[in-house]
Amino acid sequence: MxxxxxxxxxGWVRALLLxxxxxxxxxxxxxxxxxxxxxxxxxxxxxxxxxxxDSETRSAIWLTVLIALAVLPFNILFGVAAAWAIAKFDFxxxxxxxxxxxxxxxxxxxxxxxxxxxxxxxxxxxxxxxAANDVKIIFAVPGMILATLFITFPxxxxxxxxxxxxxxxxxxxAAVSLGASGWQMxxxxxxxxxxxxLLYGVILANARAMGEFGAVxxxxxxxxxxxxxxxxxxxxxxNEYNAVGAFAAxxxxxxxxxxxxxAKTVVEWRMKKETDMLNTVLAPEKT
Amino acid sequence: xxxxxxxxxxxxxxxxxxxxxxxxxLLPLGGMILKASxxxxxxxxxxxxxxxxxxxxxxxxxxxxxxxxxxGFFGLIVAWILVRYPFPGKRFVDALVDLPFAxxxxxxxxxxxxxxxxxxxxGRFIEPLGFKVAYTPVGIVVALTFVxxxxxxxxxxxxxxxxxxxxxxxxxxxxxxxxxxxxRIVFPAIFPALLTGFALAFARAIGEFGSVIFIAGNIPLVSxxxxxxxxxxxxxxxxxxxxxxxxxxxxxxxxxxLGINGLQWWAANRHRNNEPLEVAAGxxxxxxA
Amino acid sequence: xxxxxxxxxxxxGNFVALDDINLDIxxxxxxxxLGPSGCGKTTLLRIIxxxxxxxxxxxxxxxxxxxxxxxxxxxxGFVFQHYALFRHMTVFExxxxxxxxxxxxxRPSDADIRRRVMELLGLVQLDWLADRYPSQLSGGxxxxxxxxxxxxxxxxxxxxxxxxxxxxxxxxxxxxxWLRRLHDEMHISSVFVTHDQExxxxxxxxxxxMNHGKIEQIGSPDEVYSSPxxxxxxxxxxxxxxxxxxxxxxxxxxxxxxxPEKATAFVRPHDIDIAHATxxxxxxxxxxxxxxxxxxxxxxxxxxxxxxxVELSRERHEALQLAVGQQVxxxxxxxxxxxxxxxxxxxxxxxxxxx
Numbered sequence: 001m002x003x004x005x006x007x008x009x010x011g012w013v014r015a016l017l018l019x020x021x022x023x024x025x026x027x028x029x030x031x032x033x034x035x036x037x038x039x040x041x042x043x044x045x046x047x048x049x050x051x052x053x054d055s056e057t058r059s060a061i062w063l064t065v066l067i068a069l070a071v072l073p074f075n076i077l078f079g080v081a082a083a084w085a086i087a088k089f090d091f092x093x094x095x096x097x098x099x100x101x102x103x104x105x106x107x108x109x110x111x112x113x114x115x116x117x118x119x120x121x122x123x124x125x126x127x128x129x130x131a132a133n134d135v136k137i138i139f140a141v142p143g144m145i146l147a148t149l150f151i152t153f154p155x156x157x158x159x160x161x162x163x164x165x166x167x168x169x170x171x172x173x174a175a176v177s178l179g180a181s182g183w184q185m186x187x188x189x190x191x192x193x194x195x196x197x198l199l200y201g202v203i204l205a206n207a208r209a210m211g212e213f214g215a216v217x218x219x220x221x222x223x224x225x226x227x228x229x230x231x232x233x234x235x236x237x238x239n240e241y242n243a244v245g246a247f248a249a250x251x252x253x254x255x256x257x258x259x260x261x262x263a264k265t266v267v268e269w270r271m272k273k274e275t276d277m278l279n280t281v282l283a284p285e286k287t
Numbered sequence: 288x289x290x291x292x293x294x295x296x297x298x299x300x301x302x303x304x305x306x307x308x309x310x311x312x313l314l315p316l317g318g319m320i321l322k323a324s325x326x327x328x329x330x331x332x333x334x335x336x337x338x339x340x341x342x343x344x345x346x347x348x349x350x351x352x353x354x355x356x357x358x359g360f361f362g363l364i365v366a367w368i369l370v371r372y373p374f375p376g377k378r379f380v381d382a383l384v385d386l387p388f389a390x391x392x393x394x395x396x397x398x399x400x401x402x403x404x405x406x407x408x409x410g411r412f413i414e415p416l417g418f419k420v421a422y423t424p425v426g427i428v429v430a431l432t433f434v435x436x437x438x439x440x441x442x443x444x445x446x447x448x449x450x451x452x453x454x455x456x457x458x459x460x461x462x463x464x465x466x467x468x469x470x471r472i473v474f475p476a477i478f479p480a481l482l483t484g485f486a487l488a489f490a491r492a493i494g495e496f497g498s499v500i501f502i503a504g505n506i507p508l509v510s511x512x513x514x515x516x517x518x519x520x521x522x523x524x525x526x527x528x529x530x531x532x533x534x535x536x537x538x539x540x541x542x543x544x545l546g547i548n549g550l551q552w553w554a555a556n557r558h559r560n561n562e563p564l565e566v567a568a569g570x571x572x573x574x575x576a
Numbered sequence: 577x578x579x580x581x582x583x584x585x586x587x588x589g590n591f592v593a594l595d596d597i598n599l600d601i602x603x604x605x606x607x608x609x610l611g612p613s614g615c616g617k618t619t620l621l622r623i624i625x626x627x628x629x630x631x632x633x634x635x636x637x638x639x640x641x642x643x644x645x646x647x648x649x650x651x652x653g654f655v656f657q658h659y660a661l662f663r664h665m666t667v668f669e670x671x672x673x674x675x676x677x678x679x680x681x682x683r684p685s686d687a688d689i690r691r692r693v694m695e696l697l698g699l700v701q702l703d704w705l706a707d708r709y710p711s712q713l714s715g716g717x718x719x720x721x722x723x724x725x726x727x728x729x730x731x732x733x734x735x736x737x738x739x740x741x742x743x744x745x746x747x748x749x750x751x752x753x754w755l756r757r758l759h760d761e762m763h764i765s766s767v768f769v770t771h772d773q774e775x776x777x778x779x780x781x782x783x784x785x786m787n788h789g790k791i792e793q794i795g796s797p798d799e800v801y802s803s804p805x806x807x808x809x810x811x812x813x814x815x816x817x818x819x820x821x822x823x824x825x826x827x828x829x830x831x832x833x834x835x836p837e838k839a840t841a842f843v844r845p846h847d848i849d850i851a852h853a854t855x856x857x858x859x860x861x862x863x864x865x866x867x868x869x870x871x872x873x874x875x876x877x878x879x880x881x882x883x884x885x886v887e888l889s890r891e892r893h894e895a896l897q898l899a900v901g902q903q904v905x906x907x908x909x910x911x912x913x914x915x916x917x918x919x920x921x922x923x924x925x926x927x928x929x930x931x
Contacts, residue, residue, distance in 0.1 A: 009465055018372055021364040022380070027409075028433055029386050032398040035408065039401060078307045085300040089292065099548060100308060103316075106540035108494025110514035111533045114521065115315035118322050123526055125318055149311055170660035172294050173627055177647050177654045178674035178729055182295030188673070192664040204388070211391030213497030218518060231393040231497070238397045238501065250394040257389035264389075265382045274663075277711040293627050293647050 079156025113218025139221030362439025392497030422504030
């Protein structure tokens with residue numbers, strides 16, 4: 001941002017604003033982030049490694065990864081389908097559909113967990129049938145997957161809808177007028193154009209899927225070694241006053257968050273580069 | 288609906304979207320509303336207005352409002368310095384703003400509780416001053432401030448970037464002081480975005496659970512939030528009670544969502560004239576002829 | 577391939593984009609659809625391409641019904657206004673796309689594709705850019721690549737939406753001439769949409785002037801310029817002075833109607849003579865401004881309350897030596913009068929005159 005004297009705050013105001021803003025970020029973001037790692041290493045490196053070797057911690061890590069892997073394909077498929085229908089076609093009720101897609105963002109995670117208990121729990125609508133057929137959803141992994149699906153539902157669609165709207169229909173129409181079939185058009189034109197946006201949505205959805213606490217907590221039943229994801233395991237260890245164990249597990253999640261931030265920044269930078277390239281002033285004709 | 292579309296896949300894409308949406312979102316939410324209707328409205332209201340519930344709603348709303356306000360104020364400053372001022376490490380700070388979105392709430396919860404505890408990094412300086420944060424309602428505000436920090440910054444940033452420098456230069460050439468330019472030109476331009484960010488933060492804060500329970504102390508009537516009350520009812524097998532509170536929460540979220548959509552629509556359209564687009568377009572065409 | 581358009585209508589909500597359009601495009605002709613934005617010209621082009629479906633009416637290709645044929649099967653080359661080049665593919669892959677997506681049986685071998693693409697890139701004189709990406713090209717280059725891509729599938733009809741709209745003046749002029757030459761070499765029918773009258777008059781064999789979803793006039797460039805069929809066409813194609821009968825107390829017309837009616841006369845600025853002394857049918861006026869603009873000199877006259885614009889050749893201006901504030905006399909050499917119903921009341925042979 002270029003600024004000049006006419007549109008600049010006085011020096012002391014700039015200093016004050018910078019100090020206030022950065023101070024706020026330091027106390028509310030920087031300090032907690034550092035604290036996670038300091039607390040995890042409070043008893044030294046060996047204790048940290050020992051805490052991570054714990055079998056329950058390891059099974060929590062695997063369950064966390066498993067849930068994310070189960071959830072993402074569905075949400076990718078949904079995100080692409082919803083964005084395709086919404087961005088490239090006109091139909092009645094479009095804005096209602098967009099609002100409904102946003103709905104899980106506004107619903108409390110606890111409520112998100114509760115609704116699946118009401119459907120599949122012992123007193124739920126399908127509870128008796130599930131019990132009779134010996135299918136476990138609540139207090140088991142399928143319920144946790146459902147709750148995570150609900151929570152991460154909007155992420156990919158929310159990224160793709162504006163992206164595909166801004167790209168318009170021209171390239172797809174050009175492909176069709178050149179004789180491409182529907183799948184040829186999708187794989188050769190549409191998907192390459194949205195790949196960064198899709199990746200961005202996947203990164204956000206993955207971070208949320210791995211880090212979700214409230215919704216998963218309600219449906220998990222907290223069965224150690226079986227239905228404990230890493231965030232739930234952090235809670236258990238913390239409540240047992242095992243600070244090093246809790247923060248060691250938390251440090252893995254914090255690392256995941258940092259990786260997410262880096263990946264997100266890289267993808268943002270790629271996307272910005274592509275839009276900048278498309279918007280560059282055209283060089284004069286050489287003839 | 289039009290027939291014979293050029294681009295393929297509309298039926299398939301919309302069909303999948305609607306089926307998935309219905310099964311995953313609408314059916315479960317509908318199931319809950321149906322369950323709640325077993326209770327009847329008067330009973331739902333009775334449960335929601337019970338002493339403990341009412342206190343939980345009061346705590347949740349007050350803390351969320353305070354957290355959103357804190358973020359509204361500091362978020363404006365952060366967004367402003369991130370867009371306007373050069374400083375070393377700016378890209379790093381910019382990326383760090385999203386930390387609350389990426390960091391699992393449970394991690395945030397235990398970390399904030401540890402920092403603000405009586406022997407924690409900040410607690411040991413604050414508590415001797417007679418100001419207790421951890422295990423009090425103030426702790427809830429702190430946790431919610433952390434969790435909702437990115438909303439105001441991220442809604443304001445693109446809007447501040449979009450302000451044309453010419454507008455501020457024009458104000459300066461007309462003799463406005465820097466403060467006059469900000470309060471009369473810049474602030475009105477970014478106000479809808481500020482309000483949207485505030486509303487987003489507030490909506491998120493109301494439903495937040497993971498980060499709060501570790502720092503709140505969870506004392507009924509004092510520092511118990513609604514999501515926690517829902518869970519404790521559930522743990523006591525009071526499914527109907529939990530459902531009643533959840534339905535009220537859902538209604539609040541829905542109203543918030545509509546309000547936010549309305550805000551965003553207003554922000555995008557407030558300087559257009561009120562004519563329907565087609566009429567305006569038709570006039571423009573007539574004018575060109 | 578010839579194109580016949582029969583009674584095509586199209587609405588978007590309450591907006592009538594096309595209102596009962598009929599148009600024949602014979603094989604090999606280069607046709608311009610000319611009109612202001614929103615007149616329906618692009619919609620008509622998209623309906624011919626199959627990108628949009630008409631509410632009513634039929635499209636015939638070489639006499640055969642094509643109304644319900646999918647865009648994919650129409651064998652039409654379409655050049656988009658903003659080119660719609662595939663941004664993640666090289667120039668070579670862009671041009672090759674139409675060949676690569678052909679069903680396996682009809683698909684040429686890789687070597688054939690390569691030969692064909694390089695041939696087309698040679699035709700548009702950009703073979704040296706084969707490995708570049710669209711974002712690395714200038715506007716004029718993008719335009720030519722878009723054209724090469726459309727030609728790769730050997731279309732029978734070439735459709736171009738505002739082909740030169742986004743280019744600067746110099747490139748635009750070059751590309752116009754080049755498109756004309758290309759069209760003549762390829763022996764296909766071409767239709768292009770433009771809002772620029774100069775472009776339509778210079779490039780096209782035939783110009784279709786459109787307004788408010790209707791065709792105002794179809795004719796050769798000379799016809800639509802020198803004998804416009806309606807006041808709209810007169811005003812849209814070039815500058816014009818408009819004289820209202822109210823201001824001047826009526827027209828003395830060669831063909832008198834029984835009822836006196838309101839009428840409007842249209843006179844092109846270059847169809848007006850100026851003289852220092854009064855002459856037959858001349859009207860008095862005062863010189864307001866004199867602007868030499870390139871090859872012509874534009875003179876603004878004030879006649880009563882009206883401003884009259886006159887274009888003189890440099891030679892004529894030298895001879896006249898006009899000065900601002902001078903009293904002069906002027907007379908239209910040629911004009912056209914339209915009644916209140918927008919129908920012409922005069923013909924080029926029988927000229928009315930003002931008094």
